[in-house]
Amino acid sequence: xxxxxxxxxxxxxxxxxxxxxxxxxxxxxxxxxxxxxxxxxxxxxxxxxxxxxxxxxxxxxxxxxxxxxxxxxxxxxxxxxxxxxxxxxxxxxxxxxxxxxxxxxxxxxxxxxxxxxxxxxxxxxxxxxxxxxxxxxxxxxxxxxxxxxxxxxxxxxxxxxxxxxxxxxxxxxxxxxxxxxxxxxxxxxxxxxxxxxxxxxxxxxxxxxxxxxxxxxxxxxxxxxxxxxxxxxxxxxxxxxxxxxxxxxxxxxxxxxxxxxxxxxxxxxxxxxxxxxxxxxxxxxxxxxxxxxxxxxxxxxxxxxxxxxxxxxxx
Amino acid sequence: xxxxxxxxxxxxxxxxxxxxxxxxxxxxxxxxxxxxxxxxxxxxxxxxxxxxxxxxxxxxxxxxxxxxxxxxxxxxxxxxxxxxxxxxxxxxxxxxxxxxxxxxxxxxxxxxxxxxxxxxxxxxxxxxxxxxxxxxxxxxxxxxxxxxxxxxxxxxxxxxxxxxxxxxxxxxxxxxxxxxxxxxxxxxxxxxxxxxxxxxxxxxxxxxxxxxxxxxxxxxxxxxxxxxxxxxxxxxxxxxxxxxxxxxxxxxxxxxxxxxxxxxxxxxxxxxxxxxxxxxxxxxxxxxxxxxxxxxxxxxxxxxxxxxxxxxxxxxxxxxxxxxxxxxxxxxxxxxxxxxxxxxxxxxxxxxxxxxxxxxxxxxxxxxxxxxxxxxxxxxxxxxxxxxxxxxxxxxxxxxxxxxxxxxxxxxxxxxxxxxxxxxxxxxxxxxxx
Numbered sequence: 036x037x038x039x040x041x042x043x044x045x046x047x048x049x050x051x052x053x054x055x056x057x058x059x060x061x062x063x064x065x066x067x068x069x070x071x072x073x074x075x076x077x078x079x080x081x082x083x084x085x086x087x088x089x090x091x092x093x094x095x096x097x098x099x100x101x102x103x104x105x106x107x108x109x110x111x112x113x114x115x116x117x118x119x120x121x122x123x124x125x126x127x128x129x130x131x132x133x134x135x136x137x138x139x140x141x142x143x144x145x146x147x148x149x150x151x152x153x154x155x156x157x158x159x160x161x162x163x164x165x166x167x168x169x170x171x172x173x174x175x176x177x178x179x180x181x182x183x184x185x186x187x188x189x190x191x192x193x194x195x196x197x198x199x200x201x202x203x204x205x206x207x208x209x210x211x212x213x214x215x216x217x218x219x220x221x222x223x224x225x226x227x228x229x230x231x232x233x234x235x236x237x238x239x240x241x242x243x244x245x246x247x248x249x250x251x252x253x254x255x256x257x258x259x260x261x262x263x264x265x266x267x268x269x270x271x272x273x274x275x276x277x278x279x280x281x282x283x284x285x286x287x288x289x290x291x292x293x294x295x296x297x298x299x300x301x302x303x304x305x306x307x308x309x310x311x312x313x314x315x316x317x318x319x320x321x322x323x324x325x326x327x328x329x330x331x332x333x334x335x336x337x338x339x340x341x342x343x344x345x346x347x348x349x350x
Numbered sequence: 351x352x353x354x355x356x357x358x359x360x361x362x363x364x365x366x367x368x369x370x371x372x373x374x375x376x377x378x379x380x381x382x383x384x385x386x387x388x389x390x391x392x393x394x395x396x397x398x399x400x401x402x403x404x405x406x407x408x409x410x411x412x413x414x415x416x417x418x419x420x421x422x423x424x425x426x427x428x429x430x431x432x433x434x435x436x437x438x439x440x441x442x443x444x445x446x447x448x449x450x451x452x453x454x455x456x457x458x459x460x461x462x463x464x465x466x467x468x469x470x471x472x473x474x475x476x477x478x479x480x481x482x483x484x485x486x487x488x489x490x491x492x493x494x495x496x497x498x499x500x501x502x503x504x505x506x507x508x509x510x511x512x513x514x515x516x517x518x519x520x521x522x523x524x525x526x527x528x529x530x531x532x533x534x535x536x537x538x539x540x541x542x543x544x545x546x547x548x549x550x551x552x553x554x555x556x557x558x559x560x561x562x563x564x565x566x567x568x569x570x571x572x573x574x575x576x577x578x579x580x581x582x583x584x585x586x587x588x589x590x591x592x593x594x595x596x597x598x599x600x601x602x603x604x605x606x607x608x609x610x611x612x613x614x615x616x617x618x619x620x621x622x623x624x625x626x627x628x629x630x631x632x633x634x635x636x637x638x639x640x641x642x643x644x645x646x647x648x649x650x651x652x653x654x655x656x657x658x659x660x661x662x663x664x665x666x667x668x669x670x671x672x673x674x675x676x677x678x679x680x681x682x683x684x685x686x687x688x689x690x691x692x693x694x695x696x697x698x699x700x701x702x703x704x705x706x707x708x709x710x711x712x713x714x715x716x717x718x719x720x721x722x723x724x725x726x727x728x729x730x731x732x733x734x735x736x737x738x739x740x741x742x743x744x745x746x747x748x749x750x751x752x753x754x755x756x757x758x759x760x761x762x763x764x765x766x767x768x769x770x771x772x773x774x775x776x777x778x779x780x781x782x783x784x
Contacts, residue, residue, distance in 0.1 A: 233527040233584065249531045273494020275524060281497040 044344040049161045049168045052177035053218040061186065061223065068187050068333070068340035075111070075336050085114035085346055088145040092118045093135070094171070095151045100306055100331060101171050101180070105148045108338035112346075114145075132156060136163040145349055146342060149173075167345045175209050181305055182215035184337040186223065188330050189260060192301060196223035200297070202254050204230040205264035205286060205313050208237050208275070212305045213264055217245055230254030232286065234275045251285065251292050258296040263288055263304045263314050271312065279312045289315040293324070301326050358382050359777060360399030364412035364738075366391070369711035370718075370727035379412060381734040384776040389728050407738060410771060413710050414726050415447025415478075415735035417717040418691060419615055420591050420663035422512070422684070424756075425471060426464075427456025432668035432755050434468070437688060438476035440754035442781040444689040445770040446664075447735035448479040448725060450717070453490070454512035460485035460496045462504035469505050477780040478773075479735070481721070483508045486525050486536060492516045495525040499532050507721050510537035510591065513638055513667075515573055517543045519580065526586035535721065537589045540573035540598065541639055550679050551640045556625045563679055567646065570639055571597035578605045581612055589720055590614035592665055594639045596649035603658045613720050614658075616650045617665040618687055618694035619760050623647070627760075633674050633681035634749075635760045637665070640683075654712060655703045660720060662712045664691040668756030685760035689752055692737075693745055693766035700767050706741060734777035743769040 044063045047055065074080060090109040092102050102118065109116040121135065132151070136159075139147065146167045149157050154174030161168040172178040186196070193199060201220050207213045207229050217227045227245040229236060241247050248254030255261060266282060276282045283289075288302065302318055302325050310316045319325055359381040366377045366389065378393035379386060380401070398404075418441065424431035434451070441449050451468065453459035459468060465482050472480030484506035488494050498509055509529055515538070516522040529536050549565030551557035557564035574590060578601060581588045592615050593599060605612045619637055624647040628635050635641060653659035664687030673682035687694075695713065698704045718726030725735045749762040773781035 232531040234524050234531070273488065275528075277488075277495050277497040277499075277528070281500050285499050 043347050045348065048345065048348045050179055050341055050345065051157050051161060051168065051170045053179050053182055053215045053222070054177070058222055061183070061219065064183060064337070064340050064344060065187050065190055067343060068183075068337045069191075071336035071339040072333070074339070075332065080111050081113065082111070083113040084343060085109065085112040088114040088346065088349070089143070090114045090116045090146045090148065090342070091139060091142070091144040092116065093121065093139065093147055093149045094119070095121050095156070096172070098150055098171070100334065101150065104331070104334040105171065105338050107335050108342055111335070112339055112342055114342070132159060133163060136160050140164050146345055167349065169341060169345070172211050175211050175214065177215045178211040179215050180334070180338055180341060181212050182219040183341070184330060184334040185216055185262070185303060185305070186219055187333045187337050188303065188326050191333070192326070193259065196220060196225040199225040199259045200228065200257055201225050201260040201262060202228045202230050202258040202296070203262045203264065204251065204254065204288065206235045206266045206270060206275075207231050207240065207264065208235045209267065209270070210264050216262065217243055221245065228254050228258065230286075232276065252295045255292055255295040258300055261288060261293065261296055261300055261302045263302065265305065265307065266309060266313050268309075283312055287311070287313055287315060288318055290318065293318060300324070303327065303330060305330070357403065357777065358387075358401040359403045359405060359774075360394065360401040361405050361407055361412055362394045362399060363409060364407035365409055366728060367411050367413045367707055367710060368728035369414070369707045370715040370729060372707055373728065374707050376409070379728065379736075381774070381777040384734055384778075386728060386730055386732050386734050389730060405738070405772075411706070411739050411741055412728075413737055413739065414714040414728055414732070415737050415773060415775065416445050416692060416713040417448040417450065417721075417723065417726055418446045418664050418666065418688060418713070419450045419661050419717045419721070420452065420617070420665045421449040421688065422452045422454055422667045424668055425455065426467065431670055433475070434472050434480055435475035436755035437666065437668075438472075438478045438480065440686070440688040440752065441478045442773045443753045443770065445692050445737040445739060445773050446478060446688050447737070447773060447775045448481060448723065449688070450481045450483060450507065450721065452510065452512040453483050453485040458485050458490050459483070459506075460488050460490075462497065462500045465501055465504040465506045478775050481507045481723070483510050483512075483537065485509070486511050487516060487521065490514050492518055492521060495521070495528055498529050498534050502532055502534055508535040508537050508589070511539065513539050515539050515541050515543050519576060522577070523580050523584060526580050526584040526588070530584050530586040533587070535587050535589060537591045538573070538577050539591050540570050540577060540593065542569040542572050545569035545572075546639075549640070550636060550683070551628070552625055552642050554625070554643060556628075560628070560631065567595045567642060568597060570595050571601055574598045574601045578602070578610060578612060581605070581610050587611040592617045592620065592663060593659070594620045594642050594650065595646045599649055599653045599658055606658065613660040615661040615663045616654065616659045617663055618691050619665070619685055620647065621650050621654065621662065622694050622697055623760060631678040633676065633678055634685065634758055634762065636678060636681050636683045637685055637760065638683040651698055651701070651703050654698060654709070660712065660716045662691070662695045664688050666754075668754065669758040670756060674758050684758065686752065686754050686756050686758055688754060690747055690759060690761045690766075692739070692770060693747075693768040694761065696741055696768035697766060699741065734774055736774040737770055738772035739768065739770045741768045743767065745769050
């Protein structure tokens, strides 16, 4: 018995990255997420779609918003949600991860959401586990649910992606958010720019079909969307950037630099923000330009859509 | 203090040598408001200049003032050795109208406020232009890059750890990539720090005879090669402050052929002295890198002649009797050089290795191009930074008569040809020989 709403959306039982999704998959996911935005704003936010299912959040890296977003998404769909926060141990990580995988497998979860500091960790788990695996961030590789929630936020404001100029600014080198976003946005027809000092640009970034800028004003010139990235504290003390004050002077988003973007340009940030480092407080808090809080709301709806889509493939 | 005043000065009967354009003709030059208002072979031919000040050059060479790209002073921190004021007095006598000063002071110039300090002190006390370099790494420690963007805004014209190499390739790679972001020039000192540790001479027969701790000459070319690879990776503009060996020259020549943005300099003493000049442990000829073999010295002259070496510098490095009157191995390295730069460099012209315009180019137009300075040329509109000199006049270098506070010259008693008769900065006379 197959109703149109229950047709499979994702091409695989896992969501490991934007790589592997087609524009049609993405559009279907965003359409589904739109319905969950409505559900999230209703008084009764809960359904029983995932009743009896077990969702495990396995986080090897600290996270507040992604983990709680998945937890809430699972609960609103009626699943049993368990959070496992694993501190990085000094033993060989590959071995630990596989041991953890077999332990978890024995608990018979239906969906495993994993964040790990190493690129490829979600991929490895997906090969060892019987359940669906959702990548909630692996090293500097991918963070597909962030890119999808960003896409949902953008689409609800701009209608489509075709021809939109999106400037992704800051620590692109270490950012899985940037990598997933540039894949998704390019695929959907947006023009993506990367804006960063050369120390924070990955090698051969120009091969991704994006435009590279090292001057922020030029990079923001005519942009529809300004997507700021977080600069980790340990990276602003001389290794990649000489100081926080110099970073803010040349790469922090303030009114002056934002004035180069298209009038009405919108500002996004995956959080958590460093105020006064990559973004000025008055912009972060300006409801007319900042989509930062809305991104969090869209995150829950988008993750409900992901869980829904994956559950359709579960036996 | 440099002030561009409205006075006009007319130079007549000059031999105009403009290395930027290759011009070498008899003619006149007119200075107005601190700039070159007119210049050429026919100027003042028809009518005598009626300006308040007319200088009859009597056939002497009138050329752009020299830009010395590598000057160490003791300000701040060791003003008893050399202050910006005393160094600038020596510069004026030597025909140097712009000094590019190294950040190796106490404190190290690694903060925007310290760049500002140098510029203010220079404005208040120096007779010639002072252009500060800022440190490439904080405290010259070779570990974390400085605020290149903010330092550049404050007025730093290049970034360097002066006489120190950045040993850590990862640090240098990121510093170069970051500098490239701001199109900033980086100056490298090429000496492998571990290989040269404790050494005071170049490894070879001479050092062995003297029993001096020595380092192989290749300690330089190794670092030049590494740095050039990193230039290729990062796209940064890199200038080697001074090279001293044929091996380095060959590596740089090859990099230039490949179109990499690399330039280099040589110190006047590496063009004119070799390791044998150390003689009986003569510490005033202890320099860094140490004096090299005659083959390497000759290669440096060849490099200047061929143009692979872009600039000749003094590497002016003041030391006192306290630091120089020591056993050779413990004595400090360095020689003063602002007053001897021109006569020492001119020996290439007198040896028939280079023409006068070509030689002068290495101290005028080339440094101006590398550092993006407006001077170094006799073109109309350029700052009136000028020297009047007799390139044939014999001089004997006398340490006791130097104008710098420090008198540790490697050239004491040396005879050269070439004397500066007048130096002008922004149209103002800052030196006149008697």
